[in-house]
Amino acid sequence: MAIMLLDDTDLRVEPSGRGSGRMRVQAADASYKKTTYDENGAADAKGKAPEGAAPLPPKQQQQQSRADRDRDRQKIIKKTQKLDAKLADWSDDDTAALPTASASKWDRLVVLRHMFTLAELEEDPAALLEIKEDVREECAKLGAVTNVVLFDEEPDGVVSVKFREPQAAQACIAMMDGRSFDGRVIEASLATGREKFRRSKGGQADEEDE
Numbered sequence: 001m002a003i004m005l006l007d008d009t010d011l012r013v014e015p016s017g018r019g020s021g022r023m024r025v026q027a028a029d030a031s032y033k034k035t036t037y038d039e040n041g042a043a044d045a046k047g048k049a050p051e052g053a054a055p056l057p058p059k060q061q062q063q064q065s066r067a068d069r070d071r072d073r074q075k076i077i078k079k080t081q082k083l084d085a086k087l088a089d090w091s092d093d094d095t096a097a098l099p100t101a102s103a104s105k106w107d108r109l110v111v112l113r114h115m116f117t118l119a120e121l122e123e124d125p126a127a128l129l130e131i132k133e134d135v136r137e138e139c140a141k142l143g144a145v146t147n148v149v150l151f152d153e154e155p156d157g158v159v160s161v162k163f164r165e166p167q168a169a170q171a172c173i174a175m176m177d178g179r180s181f182d183g184r185v186i187e188a189s190l191a192t193g194r195e196k197f198r199r200s201k202g203g204q205a206d207e208e209d210e
Contacts, residue, residue: 107166109191110139110173114184116150116157128152135159142175143168153198157184161190 116131128150136148138163147162163169169190177188 042146061075104193106191106193108163108169109171110161110163111191112154112159112161112176112177113187115181115186118152118155118157119154131159135161139163139172140166143172146202149199151197151199153200160197169201 019178086087112135115135116127120127132148135210136145136146137146139145142163143167144164145161145163147160149160153156161169163172173188173190175188179186179188
């Protein structure tokens with residue numbers, strides 16, 4: 001109705017009866033307002049006054065700045081927590097993949113069974129030294145050997161070999177266990193500390209432990 005009555009009419013009528021200032025009346029363009037609101041609203045959302053708008057009061061600016069800092073701090077805390085969780089997962093994976101280090105002195109001592117028979121030692125007493133030397137020579141290929149003991153009173157033909165490093169002991173077990181030796185099958189395992197093997201003076205260690 002306003003468009004019909006006012007469009008293309010005079011804005012003012014002079015005393016002489018002559019009109020001036022033609023008016024143009026049309027429906028409002030809502031798209032311009034929406035675009036302007038979106039742009040300014042995005043700036044407001046970040047705590048910044050739209051261009052041309054009056055700045056926020058100092059107190060309100062401080063509150064807005066404090067809120068921004070708190071929000072940033074929470075983001076940093078969340079990121080740190082996620083990073084810690086990932087590091088913990090990696091640490092757990094690494095721990096599971098690596099063998100647990102043992103503080104036991106037995107992890108360097110290997111027990112070999114079926115290395116000889118008592119009958120062999122009775123027939124040839126010198127065989128005792130030969131067996132010990134053969135065992136030392138073979139095991140030294142895997143790492144430093146600090147002690148070899150032949151238990152000449154054990155029917156199972158037991159010889160113990162002590163290495164300087166646990167890794168060499170494990171390699172010895174892998175190499176010797178199930179191996180054929182003079183018609184017998186060797187059994188190799190780490191000592192438990194509960195063994196009570198018997199030996200004579202002739203079967204004593206060939207050198208002191210380190």
